[in-house]
Amino acid sequence: MSVALNNLQTQLGPKITSDGRQYLYFGGTAYLGIPQSEGFLKLYLDGLKRYGLNNGTSRGNNVQLGIYDEAEICAAKRFGSEAALITSSGYLAAQLAIKQALGFGEVRYAPDTHPALWQNERPKIHQSFDEWALNIVEEINASSTEKWVLITNSMNNLYPNRYDFSFIKKLNKQAVIIVDDSHGIGINNNGLGVFPALPKCDNVEPIIVASMAKALGVDAGIILGSQKIISLMKQSNEFLGASPPAAAGLYAFIHAEEIYANSLNKLKNNMNLLTNALTGNECWDFIIDFPVYLAKNAELSEALQQKGILISAFPYPDKNGPPINRVVLSSWHSELEIEELINALN
Secondary structure (H helix, E strand, O other), rough: OOOOOOOOOOOOOOOEEEOEEEEEEEEOOOOOHHHOHHHHHHHHHHHHHOOOOOOOOOOOOOOOOHHHHHHHHHHHHHHOOOOEEEEEOOHHHHHHHHHHHOOOOEEEEOOOOOOOOOOOOOOOOOHHHHHHHHHHHHHHHHHHOEEEEEEEEEEOOOOEEEEOHHHHHHOEEEEEEEEEEOOOOOOHHHHOOOOHHHOOOOOEEEOOOOEEEOOOOOOOOOEOOOOOHHHOOOOOOHHHHHOOOOOHHHHHHOOOHHHHHHHHHHHHHHHHHHHHOOOOOOOEEEEOOOOOOEEEEOOOOHHHHHEEEEEEEEEEEOOOOOOEEEEOOOOOOOHHHHHHHHHHHH
């Protein structure tokens, strides 16, 4: 019988101790291991000494810290957009982008969009992403409506799949496409995320939203887009009235480019080890260069827990859904820990 570990009193990392027993942990979304990075922690502490614990004033206040503009300029340059906007959470970033874009045109949701992107209730889309993309091109091109808003994730991280956005080159109307890249930014496309990989079309305006709390390890949200659209969002009441994220985290983000690069290389090495071990095994679904491995065995998590290994295991799409068992790798794992996982899986 598996034991619930839902009241831990310690930080998450490659190893977790509960009730006197130590477990290897292969779950969560800290893909680059930033919460356990000594170099990043040092930068964060430097930021704390400079800026203090938090900044409770809004971005519309007449007294401002310059670190926020600096972080946005840095993020835009790093991820390949004209401009960037940083908020206190990925949820706020998504809702800000949605509110800005909704008045532009007719709205269509792709399958399995994250709840942060929803207007109200869950969109009812019963198609694969590829089927949806084919159908949306047909619908838009045949319609008399001239302006559209498309809302989607960049990938499916639960059932690992990167989405192909080449369909937007076929659209013959004006469109805004909002893409949630929370699970891709920092790791996919050599860490750049989806923005540079999107087809460049004069009639399609891309807006990327993401949580920075996953691979990037910062409690904040980000929006990437054109200078025009970002400027409009920065005039919104939501942006001007909300408190920004802690300046210390953004200071660390600005100065951690080498840490991110080294962590990504470590993650790639870890992924190669497990991918090589699981290639050809029909009991697993995964994609190249993404650190999530979906197990088809519903009992796997309980069996591994008996061996001292914890993986991501929860029902989906709600508490009554079937359990999803996934192994999630991070840069904080050592090669020996990956080998121990492989031996347990064998």
